[in-house]
Amino acid sequence: MPHPVVRVQEGVLDANETIAAANRTDFDRAGVTVINLMSSPGAGKTTLLERVLPGVGGARVGVLEGDVRTALDADRIAALHVPVALVNTDPGFGGECHLDASMVRSALHDLYLEDIDLLVIENVGNLVCPAEFRVGEDRRAMVFSVTEGEEKPLKYPLMFRTCDLVVVNKVDLLPHLDFDLDLFLENLDNVNPGVQHMLVSARTGAGIDDFGDWLKDVTFGRDRKAQL
Numbered sequence: 001m002p003h004p005v006v007r008v009q010e011g012v013l014d015a016n017e018t019i020a021a022a023n024r025t026d027f028d029r030a031g032v033t034v035i036n037l038m039s040s041p042g043a044g045k046t047t048l049l050e051r052v053l054p055g056v057g058g059a060r061v062g063v064l065e066g067d068v069r070t071a072l073d074a075d076r077i078a079a080l081h082v083p084v085a086l087v088n089t090d091p092g093f094g095g096e097c098h099l100d101a102s103m104v105r106s107a108l109h110d111l112y113l114e115d116i117d118l119l120v121i122e123n124v125g126n127l128v129c130p131a132e133f134r135v136g137e138d139r140r141a142m143v144f145s146v147t148e149g150e151e152k153p154l155k156y157p158l159m160f161r162t163c164d165l166v167v168v169n170k171v172d173l174l175p176h177l178d179f180d181l182d183l184f185l186e187n188l189d190n191v192n193p194g195v196q197h198m199l200v201s202a203r204t205g206a207g208i209d210d211f212g213d214w215l216k217d218v219t220f221g222r223d224r225k226a227q228l
Ligand SMILES: Nc1nc2c(ncn2[C@@H]2O[C@H](COP(=O)(O)OP(=O)(O)OP(=O)(O)O)[C@@H](O)[C@H]2O)c(=O)[nH]1
Pocket: 039, 040, 041, 042, 043, 044, 045, 046, 047, 048, 073, 124, 125, 126, 169, 170, 171, 172, 173, 200, 201, 202, 203, 204
């Protein structure tokens, strides 16, 4: 007989899948491409968005910010005059360390989906839990900071295995670190063979155009159609 705890976990994930499918239906109806942007705390998700969003020409962008507490990141995005919705997991959702499909759904009424082409969901900073919950996204992108260590794909495989793109950030710091980029890429390839990656610095702007092009391709291009 299956262990009861495992069955509860399966039930939670089944319920999440149902709501994620409802989100997906709403996104499709409105013609919105959705990116689930994940990373450990402080890898640079918000800084990257501040850098890239002004240049995603032609795409009308909205952002859904997930944080345990505060509107700090949402305020940073709002300063770009980008429509933003905020989910704080602390007051209503028990301080969860991730966004699930129902949390995303609860915030969709704060965005006019018909008026946007691309919705970027900045998940709560965490390298484990966000990867367990689909929210109805088209693509998963994760930001990995070179300050985190080469072994992280091996230690946190689900996050690295389930993403479509790894943005390797803070490369401006490489001269000051003993980070072995080749070893990191080898570890990444072991858990997610052939996954796309790009080297960027949200601080200097290096590689930011590559990320912007990827967002545009997923929103308008061949990439999305290939998956449908
Ligand atoms: N040197 C350097 N610092 C960076 C870079 N990108 C982000 N930072 C810094 O890293 C810190 C965290 O950046 P955030 O963008 O807030 O990170 P985050 O992933 O959004 O953090 P949470 O939302 O709390 O998980 C800030 O001090 C940024 O200025 C980069 O490319 N190079």
